Amino acid sequence: MGGSARNPGGLEGDDAPGQSPYQRLSQRMLDITGDQGVLKDVIREGTGDLVTPDASVLVKYSGYLEHMDKPFDSNCFRKTPRLMKLGEDITLWGMELGLLSMRRGELARFLFKPTYAYGTLGCPPLIPPNTTVLFEIELLDFLDSAESDKFCALSAEQQDQFPLQKVLKVATTEREFGNYLFHQNRFYDAKVRYKRAKLLVLLNLSFAYLKLDRPTMALRYGEQALIIDQKNAKALFRCGQACLLLTEYQQARDFLVRAQKEQPFNHDINNELKKLASYYRDYTDREKEMCHRMFAPCENSSTAGER
Numbered sequence: 344m345g346g347s348a349r350n351p352g353g354l355e356g357d358d359a360p361g362q363s364p365y366q367r368l369s370q371r372m373l374d375i376t377g378d379q380g381v382l383k384d385v386i387r388e389g390t391g392d393l394v395t396p397d398a399s400v401l402v403k404y405s406g407y408l409e410h411m412d413k414p415f416d417s418n419c420f421r422k423t424p425r426l427m428k429l430g431e432d433i434t435l436w437g438m439e440l441g442l443l444s445m446r447r448g449e450l451a452r453f454l455f456k457p458t459y460a461y462g463t464l465g466c467p468p469l470i471p472p473n474t475t476v477l478f479e480i481e482l483l484d485f486l487d488s489a490e491s492d493k494f495c496a497l498s499a500e501q502q503d504q505f506p507l508q509k510v511l512k513v514a515t516t517e518r519e520f521g522n523y524l525f526h527q528n529r530f531y532d533a534k535v536r537y538k539r540a541k542l543l544v545l546l547n548l549s550f551a552y553l554k555l556d557r558p559t560m561a562l563r564y565g566e567q568a569l570i571i572d573q574k575n576a577k578a579l580f581r582c583g584q585a586c587l588l589l590t591e592y593q594q595a596r597d598f599l600v601r602a603q604k605e606q607p608f609n610h611d612i613n614n615e616l617k618k619l620a621s622y623y624r625d626y627t628d629r630e631k632e633m634c635h636r637m638f639a640p641c642e643n644s645s646t647a648g649e650r
Contacts, residue, residue: 365409365475369454375444381437382454389449389482394442397489399428401523402442403481408474415469415476423527424483426520435460438478445482453478486523491516500611502577507547514543542571542578549581558588576605580612587619595619 372382394400401424405417418424425432433439437459445451457463457473465472494505494513502510521536545568552561562585568578583598596619602612 363409365454365477368452368477372452372454376440376459380456380459381440383441383444384452385449386452386479387448387450389446391447394429394445394482394485395487395489396429396443397492398485398487399426399520400433400442400485401426401483403483404438405479407477407479408470409477426486426523428488435478438480441478441480442482445480447482447484450479450481453480486516486519488516488520500609503550507551510543510547514540517543538571542568542575545571546575546577546581549578549585553581553584553588556588558585561585562589574601574605576602576609576612579605580609580615583612583615587615592619592622 368384369379369382372384375381375383403419403424405414405419407414427433429439429442433442435455437453437455440459441451441453441455455476455478457465457475460476461470461474463473465474470476490509491513494502494510497505517536517540521533521540524530524533524536545564549561549564549568552558552564562582565578565582565585568575569582572578579598579602583595583602586592586595586598589595596616599612599616599619603609603616606612
């Protein structure tokens with residue numbers, strides 16, 4: 344990885360009595376933890392922003408023991424490294440802290456003291472107890488998934504309140520994940536990510552046109568969202584709202600009842616159905632009775648929710 348250190352475990356350098364190669368190396372490295380626990384030497388500078396705490400990273404790495412030329416751990420043999428999420432997929436504390444100090448394209452060498460690596464017990468039979476290890480890490484790329492993770496954890500109602508710019512950032516992140524999966528030949532997983540990204544954009548376009556009082560366009564984008572996910576409650580709800588504004592009451596009811604089927608206790612959907620019912624107040628008694636039977640499922644759902 345990178346050709347700058349052909350002998351990372353042994354390390355060339357001036358001999359110093361009583362000092363090991365790692366001790367000599369540590370004297371010219373940057374202390375990034377303040378306790379000499381993680382030391383860093385930049386081999387090639389990167390560009391752009393630093394890695395964010397919630398990012399998923401694409402890295403090449405090799406880990407070495409002192410006085411050993413061959414790595415005890417490396418992913419450089421892989422044609423396409425695996426995307427790893429900070430806080431979940433990376434087990435070495437020192438590596439996670441080191442990555443947070445890096446930028447895209449950067450190549451760096453790190454020394455991890457035992458506290459930040461394999462601890463007092465080591466990792467038998469490869470890593471002896473209380474061992475300082477050296478890692479060379481190249482940061483190929485990273486994806487900031489903080490907004491995406493936050494958005495996916497919200498309820499449907501809360502997602503509607505999410506600022507548009509942040510929703511678009513989530514869609515961009517999903518598309519970038521799709522690109523990564525595509526290049527790994529994981530086409531099904533890539534398709535899922537691409538559809539999720541497109542769905543987010545279409546739903547928000549529909550919502551924006553409702554706010555602009557342009558229900559025809561809102562309906563168009565809502566129906567495009569349903570092509571991607573025909574049971575998506577939010578898309579059905581948007582289409583129902585648009586039809587209600589267009590005074591297409593029967594079509595509005597059809598969309599809203601389908602949305603209610605997917606989310607029976609969603610207050611927004613149930614309230615929209617009740618709003619639709621109010622348009623029938625001037626009907627004859629017979630028509631009112633028919634309307635009452637038509638919206639009975641909505642009333643039952645509301646009662647069930649109150650219980």
